[in-house]
Amino acid sequence: MARVRKTVTIRDVAEDAGVSLQTVSRVVNGGPNVRPQLRDKVRASIERLGYVPSLAAQRMSGSRSYIILAINDRERTLADWRERRGTDWVDQMLLGGILTCSQHGYRMMVELVDTHSDHVERELGAALSALQPDGVILTPPHSENHLITALLAERGIPFARIGSDVQGPGIALTMGDEGAAHLATTHLAALGHRRIGMIAGPSQYSLSGWRIDGWKRALAEAGLPHEGMLEVGDFGYESGTRAARALLTRNPDCTAIIASSVQMALAALEVARERGLSVPRDLSLISFDNTPIVRFTQPPLTAIDQPIAETVSRAVEQLIARGEGTNGGKVIEVAAGLVERSSTAAPPPARA
Amino acid sequence: MARVRKTVTIRDVAEDAGVSLQTVSRVVNGGPNVRPQLRDKVRASIERLGYVPSLAAQRMSGSRSYIILAINDRERTLADWRERRGTDWVDQMLLGGILTCSQHGYRMMVELVDTHSDHVERELGAALSALQPDGVILTPPHSENHLITALLAERGIPFARIGSDVQGPGIALTMGDEGAAHLATTHLAALGHRRIGMIAGPSQYSLSGWRIDGWKRALAEAGLPHEGMLEVGDFGYESGTRAARALLTRNPDCTAIIASSVQMALAALEVARERGLSVPRDLSLISFDNTPIVRFTQPPLTAIDQPIAETVSRAVEQLIARGEGTNGGKVIEVAAGLVERSSTAAPPPARA
């Protein structure tokens, strides 16, 4: 029979060490002004009794809850999941967040919120009331949802917007979308490509715009035109198929494509196959998002590598260290890289 | 300036509705014995004020914490993540859990614990003390770690073991590994294969054993031999390469392989390619784990589809409904299916 062991509380420790509750609390929280001798004694008691403060009680009395709440888009997450599309960033985001939180004695919780719903404020408000998190991390497309940012600002909860470089309330962390697109485009131009197409994401995501900007800037620098080389998808596979077909039909001379999501890149790969174009011989392809999938396609895809986990990790750190008072207007940029695999090469001589 | 809005507490609601705290609490928790008239009045106040009970306070006073803790293997999770292997199940597990939890007013938290560490008990114990979860979900390989199950049993915390069919403390939820392997093997045998190889997972995972059992049973039923057709990997890509090479070298007549993880299936696919074997013409291939990746390989892989999300979801429900007192000995089986894609076909006539 499971003997129900009583929880070890701060009171037990205080008794064991022969000090007051308050002193134990100070030791636990690394408070100042405790004589080393006493501190060690208390630490020994904590160790011996295996005391760990209760999160709930800490929240109740103190000002902190030691909880960071990560908000994801329910709609997209669920759709991805049901269709087994691959939720790309969720696991990386999560791991980056959880690890960094636990390093600082915090906990991360995930909340799925539907942006398009009328109840955003209700849903999010309920979560905030129930959890009273010390910080909130917003992922696209929530990062620039004014209803959400306003709600958070009103409640005075520090928050970080991932994938956003718009200065505004909260901390913005951008993963260098403009620069990454520029990098990829420049890479293709350097290989000799002159007709470089772009399959962008939907315009609700402002990162879609930045990627287009980076692509255009690189093209301009290389003296290449962008007219007619842009298609827009919704990040999903089907939209990628449509976009790739349209792009290649309209521009038979197109020798390289940058796709703004893994799904759309995979779709482009399939479209190339159906047209008898060999990748990378006839068509070079670069995928945004360096997810595990792209290593195992045929050929493995060259991809832009955005440090999602690291970005979330930095967001967590910023939120935890918010004490400094810097809550607004900060913009942090994390640089993306390019991982070359076998889907990019020089264009075929005939068409170069 | 963020005007710091005071939190709405149960006291505010009580005042607004002109009743006692206790009555509001009863209404919130759906307690019995409240006159409908009063109940509606209280509900109206709750609605108007936007009251949501504080999780921390609920935990403090009540017996429940409304938290379910999911334990994952830190080592494997991190390795997968760092090497961008694809953490396969993490996102599905998580989503299944989070969704079901939120449907019941619970929250799910994720904890990464290192099984091989000496500190398992410490780490887990600390998490349990801090969070005081109402239930714990164990994923492989923790599901059968006796240190962990003993700790949970001692503390009297209900727990579910995912991917385990061993009756014991806690609820066991198996995803039909034996049956799934049997299904896959039978499918191959029905296509005409007579030499069906198996790349199994490491023996620490008892599901590895069940899969082997299912495979052997199906072979026996079909009157086929299993000798020399088994290789063991560690779920990772490299081990899959080694295993596939060994298997094909030792058995040149092997026309079909079942791989116990996506990574190992991808490795087998690559090994086939390097040997000039066309999949599925010369070699049929079935992957355990129907993750997004396998849809996009060339060819797309036939895969066993284990309902990870649904299983976790059922685990959560069991834990929440634990009130009934049934904490031990229960074994729940969720059936796996087979998704046919293009990596399986009849064996080449010459070798059939």
Next chain:
DNA sequence: ACAAGTCTTGAGAACGCTCTCAAAATGCGT
């Protein structure tokens, strides 16, 4: 109409912790 029950409501303690503020102990300059 009255006692005995049931249903409904409320008062107050308790949960485990941190906060504020006051008391005790210590250090320092002379």
Next chain:
DNA sequence: ACGCATTTTGAGAGCGTTCTCAAGACTTGT
């Protein structure tokens, strides 16, 4: 040694909820 400033310690209240238990308001049977 003495007074003052500073450091170290402790006592008590309070956080928002649910629990226990008792009191009041209804029923019901006779």
